[in-house]
Amino acid sequence: MRILLVWKNISHPIVIRxxxxxxxxxxxxxxxxITNENMIWGIEQIINNSGLQNYIILPIAKSxxxxxxxxxxxxxxxxIDDVSIYSINYASPEFYxxxxxxxxxxxxxxKQVQLDNLERxxxxxxxxxxxxxxxxxxxxxxxxxxxxxxxxxxxxxxxxRLLSSIHESFQFLKGKEREQDSTIEQKLSDHLFxxxxxxxxxxxxxxxxxxxxxxxxxxxxDLQYFNQLILVEESDVESTLRHLLNRAFTxxxxxxxxxxxxxTTIFNSDEYLLEQCSSQKVNSANENLVRREIGINxxxxxxxxxxxxxxxxxxxxxxxxxxxxxEISVKITQSLIxxxxxxxxxxxxxxxxxxxxxxxxxxxxxxxxxxxxxxxxENVRLATGIExxxxxxGTDGGTIIVSYPKEDRSIVYLxxxxxxxxFLKFAEKARLPFILGLDEIGNSPVFADLAKVFHIxxxxxxxxxxxxxxxxxxxxxxxxxxxxxxxxxxxxxxxIDFKKFQDYPHVQKIVTEVxxxxxxxxxxxxxxxxxxxxxxxxGIDELEEFDxxxxxxxxxxxxxxxxxxxxxxLQCPAIxxxxxxxxxxxxxxxxxxxxxxxRPEVKVISxxxxxxxxxxxxxxxxxxxDYKTIFGTSQPFRLLGLGDGVVKLAxxxxxxxxxxxxVIHEDKMKTKxxxxxxxxxxxxxxxxxxxxxxxxxxxxxxxxxxILTTDETGITALKASLKIDTNVLRELMEQLxxxxxxxxxxxxxxxxxx
Numbered sequence: 032m033r034i035l036l037v038w039k040n041i042s043h044p045i046v047i048r049x050x051x052x053x054x055x056x057x058x059x060x061x062x063x064x065i066t067n068e069n070m071i072w073g074i075e076q077i078i079n080n081s082g083l084q085n086y087i088i089l090p091i092a093k094s095x096x097x098x099x100x101x102x103x104x105x106x107x108x109x110x111i112d113d114v115s116i117y118s119i120n121y122a123s124p125e126f127y128x129x130x131x132x133x134x135x136x137x138x139x140x141x142k143q144v145q146l147d148n149l150e151r152x153x154x155x156x157x158x159x160x161x162x163x164x165x166x167x168x169x170x171x172x173x174x175x176x177x178x179x180x181x182x183x184x185x186x187x188x189x190x191x192r193l194l195s196s197i198h199e200s201f202q203f204l205k206g207k208e209r210e211q212d213s214t215i216e217q218k219l220s221d222h223l224f225x226x227x228x229x230x231x232x233x234x235x236x237x238x239x240x241x242x243x244x245x246x247x248x249x250x251x252x253d254l255q256y257f258n259q260l261i262l263v264e265e266s267d268v269e270s271t272l273r274h275l276l277n278r279a280f281t282x283x284x285x286x287x288x289x290x291x292x293x294x295t296t297i298f299n300s301d302e303y304l305l306e307q308c309s310s311q312k313v314n315s316a317n318e319n320l321v322r323r324e325i326g327i328n329x330x331x332x333x334x335x336x337x338x339x340x341x342x343x344x345x346x347x348x349x350x351x352x353x354x355x356x357x358e359i360s361v362k363i364t365q366s367l368i369x370x371x372x373x374x375x376x377x378x379x380x381x382x383x384x385x386x387x388x389x390x391x392x393x394x395x396x397x398x399x400x401x402x403x404x405x406x407x408x409e410n411v412r413l414a415t416g417i418e419x420x421x422x423x424x425g426t427d428g429g430t431i432i433v434s435y436p437k438e439d440r441s442i443v444y445l446x447x448x449x450x451x452x453x454f455l456k457f458a459e460k461a462r463l464p465f466i467l468g469l470d471e472i473g474n475s476p477v478f479a480d481l482a483k484v485f486h487i488x489x490x491x492x493x494x495x496x497x498x499x500x501x502x503x504x505x506x507x508x509x510x511x512x513x514x515x516x517x518x519x520x521x522x523x524x525x526x527i528d529f530k531k532f533q534d535y536p537h538v539q540k541i542v543t544e545v546x547x548x549x550x551x552x553x554x555x556x557x558x559x560x561x562x563x564x565x566x567x568x569x570g571i572d573e574l575e576e577f578d579x580x581x582x583x584x585x586x587x588x589x590x591x592x593x594x595x596x597x598x599x600x601l602q603c604p605a606i607x608x609x610x611x612x613x614x615x616x617x618x619x620x621x622x623x624x625x626x627x628x629x630r631p632e633v634k635v636i637s638x639x640x641x642x643x644x645x646x647x648x649x650x651x652x653x654x655x656x657d658y659k660t661i662f663g664t665s666q667p668f669r670l671l672g673l674g675d676g677v678v679k680l681a682x683x684x685x686x687x688x689x690x691x692x693x694v695i696h697e698d699k700m701k702t703k704x705x706x707x708x709x710x711x712x713x714x715x716x717x718x719x720x721x722x723x724x725x726x727x728x729x730x731x732x733x734x735x736x737x738i739l740t741t742d743e744t745g746i747t748a749l750k751a752s753l754k755i756d757t758n759v760l761r762e763l764m765e766q767l768x769x770x771x772x773x774x775x776x777x778x779x780x781x782x783x784x785x
Contacts, residue, residue, distance in 0.1 A: 044091035045071065045278055053085050055295045057097070062222055062291055065093055068163045071278065074294070079154035088160070088278055113152075113235045116265045116272060117244075119228040119251070122474050125287045126170040126177070127258035128218040130452075131296045149234070155243055156231040158275055159297065164223035164288045171219055180208045215257065218290045225286035226294075229275050230262075254296070256452050259474075333459055336510045342709050344696050346444035356382070359415060360391055363433055366414035370407045372399060372431075380430070385473030386441040386691040387675050388434045395431055404431060419669040434471070436671055443469045443674070445503045445693040448476040449510065458511055462575075463588060463623070465507045467648070467678055468500075468690030477678070477690045481508070481590070484646040484681045485618040488596075488636070489627040490661045491650025496674035497627055498528045500650070500692045501592060504625070505529075506706070508590065509537045509713075515587060518721045520555070522548045522593040529592070531706050536715040539722070545602045546729030548593070552609040554722040555591060555622060559613065562586060562620035574621035587721060588621045596626040597635040601756045603730050607640065614643025631660040645681035650674070650692075662687075730755060734763050735772060744773065744781045 050057065053074055065072050073088040087097055121127075230247065232240050244262070251260045265271040274281050360382065367373045378393045395404065401424055411433075412420050421434045448454060448466050454476045458464035463481035470477050481487075491497030508517060514536040521541045523529040532538045542551055565571070569580055577585035593599065593610070600607050613624050626644060628636070631652065641647075647661050651672040658666035667687040668677055674692030696702045728736070734753060743749060750760055764781050767773045774784040 046089050046091055046094040047075070047278075048087050048089065048097050050085045050087050050097060053087075053295075057087070058291060058295050061087065061089070061093075061096060062161075062224070064096055065090065066163055068165055071160055071162055071280070073158060073160040073278065075159075076157040077154055078157070080149040080151070111269060111272065113233055114268055114272060115232045115240060116268055116275065117230045117232075117247075117262050118265055118271075119230065119260050120263055121287055122259040122261045123257070124173055125258075125289075126173045126215060126219065128214050128256060128290070129254040129258050129260060129293055129296070130256035131290075131292045133253045133296065149239070153234040153236070153239065156229075156233070156275070158229045158231075158278075159294065160227045160229075160278060160280060161224040161289075161294070162280075162286075164225050164286075166225075166288060167219065167223050170223070170288060174215055174219060177215075178209050178211065212257075218293070221290035221292055223288045223290055224294065225280075226289040227280050227284070227286070228260075228297075229271070231272070231275060333455070333511075335513075336458070337455075339510050339709060339712060340446060340450055342712055343446035343449075343705055344444060344701070346442065346447045357389075359417065359435055360389070362415045363391060363411060363420070363435065364393075366411045367393065367407075367433075369414075370410055372404050372407060383472065384437060385471050386443050386469050387437060387671060388471055389437055390472070391433045391435075392425055393431050393433065394429055397429065401431070419671060421668055440671075440673070441473070441691075442697050443691050443693045445506065445695050448478075448693050449507060451476050454478050463508060463517075463590070464511055465504050466693060467688075468674065468676060468692040471689040471691070473691075477688055479646075479680055481623050482588075482618075482621075486614050486623055486644045487625045487646045487648060488631075488641070488644040488661065489625065489648045489650075490629075490631040490652055490657065491627075491676070492629055492653050492657075495650035495652070495670075495672050496676065496692045497629070497650050498594070499674060499694055500648070500676065501594070501625070501627055502528070502531075502702075502706075503693055503695060505532060505538075505592065506695065506709070509535060509709075512537065512588070514715045514718050517588045517590065518718070520551055520589065520591045520722070522551065522591070522595075522599065524548075524595040524598060528594065531703055535710055536713060536717045539717075539720060540724070544729070545599065546727060546732070548599060549603055549606060549609075549729075550724050550727040551591070551722070552606060552613070553727060554724040555589065555617070556609055556612055558589070558722050559617045559620055559622055562622075563616070566620060573619050586621060587718075588623070589721060591622070591624045592627070593624065594627045595629070597628040597630045597632055600635050602759050604754045604756070607637065611639045611643050614640070631657045633660050636660050647679045648676055649678075650676045730759070731763050731766060734760075735767060735770075738767070738772065738783070742783055744783060746781075 053076075058074075061072055067090075070090040070093070071088070072090060072093070075086040075088065077084045077086070089096055232243055234240050234243075248262060251262065254260055271281070280286065360379075364373070364376050364379055367378075368375060373379075373393050373395060378395065379391055380394055381392045383390045383392075404422060408420070408422050411422070412418055415435075417435055419436050423432050423434075424430075425432050445466065448469060449458075454464070454466065457478060457480075461480040461482070465479060465481055467477040467479060469475070489497055489501065491500075505519060505521075508519075517537055519532070519535070519538045521529045521532065521538060523541050523543055524545075526543045529541055533541050540551065542548055565583070569583065571577060571580075574585060574588070577583050591613075596610075610624060610626065613622060617623065624644070626640075633656075641661075641663070649658060649661050649666075649670070651670045652658055652661075652666075655666055658664075662679055668689055670677065674694070675689075676692050677687050677689050679687055694702070695705050730753075734749070734755070737749070737753060738744060743752065744764075746757065746760060746764070749755070750757055753760075755763070764773060768775055768781070771784060773781045775781055
């Protein structure tokens with residue numbers, strides 16, 4: 032099939048002119064002269080083995096603005112099968128700006144794929160169509176809702192106004208008011224245009240296409256700021272190609288707004304910039320550092336973190352393809368029709384996917400109540416054969432979201448989340464910033480400040496992703512602190528998961544035995560009491576206030592990771608009291624605890640423990656009872672394992688947030704290598720021990736001493752005296768039998784050996 036990419040027979044009157052370059056002066060000239068909302072203009076770039084050609088699209092009525100009077104022709108497309116077409120869209124509401132201060136350049140990026148290797152009929156065609164925008168008022172309204180702290184700032188005006196009315200009536204539903212932002216206001220005060228941005232890649236060589244896409248994705252990452260441009264593959268190539276050739280907007284597709292400065296940034300082909308780029312060997316680390324400096328007033332903490340982040344591996348390029356119907360989505364739609372939840376298949380208004388789940392959005396009739404929809408959830412699961420289907424209210428009124436697992440889940444890399452500008456801006460001000468994971472929609476990182484969520488209980492069975500999450504948690508905090516400001520103590524009964532951190536300067540001690548754990552936690556309680564004595568004397572309320580007193584040195588934050596928490600308490604009940612004391616008081620003096628467990632049993636995770644570890648994270652657990660133990664309610668989602676998690680954050684508006692946990696690398700050996708490489712890059716010395724840890728008798732030593740002193744050998748009496756779990760007590764008694772202190776009768780009773 033032969034399709035000529037020739038600029039004629041166009042359905043609306045335009046001319047297309049060859050121009051030397053795209054710069055701000057050109058865009059200013061055209062935009063100020065085309066004020067009619069019905070006039071389409073735009074910019075095109077053709078990148079082939081000869082280099083870059085720039086073109087401008089003008090309404091015929093404005094053809095005298097630029098260049099000569101002849102329309103140009105370009106290379107032909109010989110086979111539609113060689114064509115892949117992508118649209119570039121915003122990831123967030125359109126009033127959020129992209130980065131207009133980047134020093135990167137799309138043409139320079141494309142040179143990285145050695146375009147001289149392209150054949151005559153292989154090229155990349157970039158097209159940005161523009162018309163004058165008429166929705167500035169809507170964007171300003173969205174921004175005002177953002178400033179007021181409303182949760183929903185999306186495009187649907189009816190939903191925004193309805194929710195704002197609810198928020199004003201019920202103030203507790205409203206979020207914290209936000210400060211004005213000059214970068215958002217700069218966009219809103221600029222000239223705005225409706226836009227459609229397309230990229231056609233013409234090649235039959237899959238490897239070349241992959242390289243081109245990789246460079247485009249890298250460039251789009253350079254533009255990331257409040258907003259992000261994402262690449263979406265068009266499924267209907269023939270139809271989209273027709274619109275591209277006709278220089279026409281896609282019918283019935285909602286138009287988004289872009290500012291004049293953003294247009295100039297995307298297509299800037301200024302020779303000076305190209306010369307600057309080509310005269311330096313700009314490595315990806317430096318490019319990323321330049322990008323991330325935008326909007327961040329770096330402290331030395333942040334500069335150091337950004338340098339260390341570059342050591343971590345990036346995720347593989349993963350274009351966001353248009354999500355198309357699959358067999359499961361068809362079954363879900365059919366079952367909803369049969370159950371009377373929706374009227375017909377036209378109620379399915381959109382599909383999207385995150386790292387773990389696909390999401391279907393449906394409109395539902397006003398008379399159908401959400402409670403009745405929820406009651407049908409089990410019927411939908413039965414009809415589709417998928418137990419993990421979830422239904423929740425949509426962000427727009429009158430809609431529901433049905434989520435189900437993806438067949439091929441995406442791997443989320445830690446570097447991609449911690450290098451996200453949204454997180455970096457948060458980390459600049461947060462005391463102990465850490466990553467939870469990628470949100471279930473797949474657009475944004477979920478993060479928090481340990482100083483504000485206090486202490487954490489993490490639960491998950493083998494293979495759930497609990498240990499992987501704890502590893503990246505430690506790693507992230509180490510990136511944003513020196514050993515002088517943050518110290519880790521780790522209780523690792525398994526002796527495997529955290530051994531890789533033993534040489535880290537931030538990690539003061541890793542203990543593996545019960546007695547050592549008891550001694551460590553006792554020392555932490557003593558340190559807490561010492562800090563509070565000083566704070567009381569000087570009238571200090573929190574750690575940062577130490578800096579107000581020149582004669583005082585601010586003590587470091589201390590984070591204690593306790594893995595296999597349930598087993599530890601069963602072996603040594605005294606540990607529970609220490610953890611409760613720390614949970615009740617330690618946060619204001621900079622001491623935080625994170626407890627991990629595979630088996631969140633009711634008899635171990637007591638009400639006191641749950642009350643004093645206010646932030647709960649659940650990965651895949653063994654039973655619904657385990658979720659009830661953690662969260663106090665039945666499992667909020669059917670979790671899928673491998674990092675699929677849910678968090679109940681202390682003080683958060685939303686009760687449960689689902690996320691996909693991140694990995695440093697999907698390969699365990701490579702993960703170890705990166706952890707080691709990061710340690711080698713850190714030039715810190717290990718500081719002096721922050722805690723005075725004194726040896727404490729182990730449960731075995733305590734039991735031995737008690738029996739030798741009292742001659743008491745009955746299980747019931749010993750359990751009452753020493754408060755040791757029955758099973759643990761029997762194990763200890765067997766050890767004393769082996770030592771020759773006790774002997775066991777045929778009936779299973781113990782007595783002192785003569």
